[in-house]
Amino acid sequence: MWAWFFLGYAGFLAVLVGYAVHIALSCPDSDRRKDAYRVLKLIWVTATGSSGVVMLGIQLHTLGLL
Secondary structure: OHHHHHHHHHHHHHHHHHHHHHHHHHOOOHHHHHHHHHHHHHHHHHHHHHHHHHHHHHHHHHHOOO
8 A cells, every 4th residue: 555655656756757847948038948847846755854854754764653
């Protein structure tokens, strides 16, 4: 059950990152490129931060502390 949740989360993030990279690299409008780059940074920070918290929770649960 949890594996499907994490795979879905990873897939959703991959689609978001791919689209943001596509817009940041191929859009002729400089304002849209700046916005896409900001979205890409936001996705990166939230994905790495939340995945670290999730992995910590899993490890604590595995050790029987949570």
